Every structure is written in C-alpha cells, then in structure tokens.
Amino acid sequence: MQINKIHHVAIICSDYKESKKFYVDILKFSIINETYRDARDSYKLDLKVSDRDTIELFSFPFPPPRPSKPEACGLRHLAFEVDNIEENVDYLISHGVAVEPIRIDEITGKKFTFFKDPDDLPLEMYEL
Structure with missing residues (x-):
C-alpha cells in the first residue's frame, strides 16, 4: 500500500x-x-x-453537535501553517475571532495557538 x-x-x-x-x-x-x-x-x-x-x-x-469537552476520540484538530503567527492572530481578533494565547511547542520550539470555527471545531495556527 x-x-x-x-x-x-x-x-x-x-x-x-x-x-x-x-x-x-x-x-x-x-x-x-x-x-x-x-x-x-x-x-x-x-x-x-x-x-x-x-x-x-x-x-x-x-447535525449533532461535536463532542469536545472533555475531548472525545477522533480527529482532535485541524492545523494551518503560517509564516507570522502574531500577524495572523491580530487579523483574526480584528474579525471577532477569539484566539488563545500564543504558546511555544515544547518539542519543536515553534509558536502555535488555537481558535475555533463557528461550530467550535478547534483550529490551530502553527508557525514554521
């Protein structure tokens, strides 16, 4: 395969x-x-x-609501690669999207954060 x-x-x-x-x-x-x-x-x-x-x-x-709290089995989140996480966070906030604080991935040392779509689907931004 x-x-x-x-x-x-x-x-x-x-x-x-x-x-x-x-x-x-x-x-x-x-x-x-x-x-x-x-x-x-x-x-x-x-x-x-x-x-x-x-x-x-x-x-x-x-459609039934997505169970996520506590997290259910299945797809956890969808992650999008970005070049500049701060610019993207500012953009989302300016459009009324709540964004979690930027964190550092303890394994890779890269910046990331989460936000949600209108149905509370967790979305991640990950800076490379």
Missing part, C-alpha cells in the same frame, strides 16, 4: 452561511466549487486552502 498525501479534510457545519463566511471571508480560502444537493438538502463547498490542500465544507439538516 502507498498513500501519497491527504487529499482533503471534510467538515460538517451547523449553519452553512455562517461557516461559509468564516472560511471564505475571514480565513480567505477560495471557492473551488459550490454545490447544492437537493436530495440531501445539503451544500458541499470545496475550498482551496493552498496549492495542495482542500477542505470540503458540508451542511446537513440538524
């Missing part, structure tokens, strides 16, 4: 318009394709994060 890379990350949101605004207008991910699937009463929004990374944002009627 050979896996080349992660193809995409899929996220299910509770409020499509709010999450679309967050990922497109605030995080500045560009739209690749937007599809409404009538049979599922669901949107699928393909977002370009970088030249090689994509997110699929799904909406479904009445």
Whole structure:
C-alpha cells in the first residue's frame, strides 16, 4: 500500500452561511466549487486552502453537535501553517475571532495557538 498525501479534510457545519463566511471571508480560502444537493438538502463547498490542500465544507439538516469537552476520540484538530503567527492572530481578533494565547511547542520550539470555527471545531495556527 502507498498513500501519497491527504487529499482533503471534510467538515460538517451547523449553519452553512455562517461557516461559509468564516472560511471564505475571514480565513480567505477560495471557492473551488459550490454545490447544492437537493436530495440531501445539503451544500458541499470545496475550498482551496493552498496549492495542495482542500477542505470540503458540508451542511446537513440538524447535525449533532461535536463532542469536545472533555475531548472525545477522533480527529482532535485541524492545523494551518503560517509564516507570522502574531500577524495572523491580530487579523483574526480584528474579525471577532477569539484566539488563545500564543504558546511555544515544547518539542519543536515553534509558536502555535488555537481558535475555533463557528461550530467550535478547534483550529490551530502553527508557525514554521
């Protein structure tokens, strides 16, 4: 078996318009394709994060909330690489996004912090 890379990350949101605004207008991910699937009463929004990374944002009627406190088994968080963490933190805060204090990874010595999307999905910024 050979896996080349992660193809995409899929996220299910509770409020499509709010999450679309967050990922497109605030995080500045560009739209690749937007599809409404009538049979599922669901949107699928393909977002370009970088030249090689994509997110699929799904909406479904009445999805259950994400268990996270205490953390549940499963995907813990999604991390985004940034060049300047302070600039990105300031930008998010200026757009009303709560951001945790910047910390230093005790293993790598690199700066990182967490913030959340509209559905409390934990997102990380990691400075290389």
